[in-house]
């Protein structure tokens with residue numbers, strides 16, 4: 001491999017560059033990013049940057065030492081693939097960029113609401129810098145969506161003395177991620193911070209000066225901030241022959257699947273590809289020369305026997321190591337337990353695992369108090385844990401979940417007993 005292109009200058013892109021070099025890749029390396037900034041970290045944007053405690057979250061990377069050409073402010077607009085294993089060409093606003101190895105790390109972009117009134121999102125450092133001065137004492141800030149980003153924006157805005165209203169379509173905050181019952185445990189945090197929370201409310205459109213709800217009611221606002229989720233950035237891959245579902249479809253080693261219809265029959269029996277196919281029963285064939293990683297990738301999880309699209313920092317940090325290895329011919333599989341954290345209303349909220357399909361939930365401590373946790377179980381298997389200001393529980397539980405060892409559900413319900421194998 002002599003020319004690798006990484007498309008996307010977020011955390012996953014930077015980590016892919018670092019991993020390629022640390023694994024001994026010596027060829028040409030180019031990182032293409034639509035943003036004009038050097039790659040930076042996003043989690044502080046809704047926390048320290050919005051609060052005014054930090055203004056620069058640039059990732060500490062030595063681009064000269066990495067011998068990586070940075071094409072900033074350059075957008076990939078298309079992808080033409082040769083036969084599997086033979087690379088292709090990224091079409092970009094700076095012209096055609098041929099490659100024999102490609103890392104797709106274009107992340108995700110926020111979903112916006114209908115309507116012609118002004119609305120803000122929070123994805124980039126420019127978004128955060130533009131919103132920050134609007135969070136002044138008494139400003140009426142309406143946040144649409146009580147998910148992770150919405151809750152963090154509400155936290156920061158309320159701390160700055162804004163009059164904050166959060167409007168959520170589901171019946172509880174965080175319902176999409178945690179389920180209604182668990183999400184409802186966070187409702188009192190809003191009132192405590194002086195934030196008005198309205199759940200079960202559908203927004204019809206954003207208008208000048210606020211929102212119009214389904215049914216016609218209006219909510220006036222000086223600023224409308226929309227945090228209703230993100231969509232993977234895939235438009236540049238349309239027509240490339242790669243399989244795109246909610247993200248770029250990959251196997252457990254992050255090889256992007258190519259639609260079989262786009263493929264030369266002679267390559268379908270390639271030994272390398274049939275090995276990779278054992279990871280995943282989905283249609284299409286994994287390409288050895290194209291990997292996708294981070295928020296844009298829908299990767300096959302051997303642990304869960306299903307495809308996951310994990311839009312969290314920990315995956316963008318750690319998965320590129322495997323993706324880079326794959327590109328260089330290593331036989332690695334990413335098998336991590338998903339993890340994320342959120343800082344909201346003065347609390348550190350952490351989650352590890354996957355609880356869809358779990359049989360029951362055990363409470364550790366009293367959710368009306370400051371520190372508590374929930375544990376999702378199937379039989380005596382710990383599926384997932386949500387901790388609120390109990391970081392030790394998170395660390396212990398993450399280990400048990402990863403090992404898949406049984407737990408004692410009664411001991412788990414006692415917050416004074418460490419989370420451990422039965």
Ligand code: FAD
Nearest residue numbers: 008010011012034042043076106107294295311312313340
């Ligand atoms: P991104 O960071 O989205 O980077 C993708 C890059 O690719 C962008 O620079 C984009 O401009 C560029 N790009 C897109 N399309 C093209 C194209 N066609 N051509 C060239 N370049 C392109 N996670 C947590 O676990 N905990 C948190 O507390 C947390 N807080 C967050 C707070 C905010 C405000 C945000 C936005 C995210 C937060 N996250 C958090 C999520 C975490 O930051 C993301 O999972 C992570 O940034 C994903 O990294 P990525 O490299 O895959 O994608």
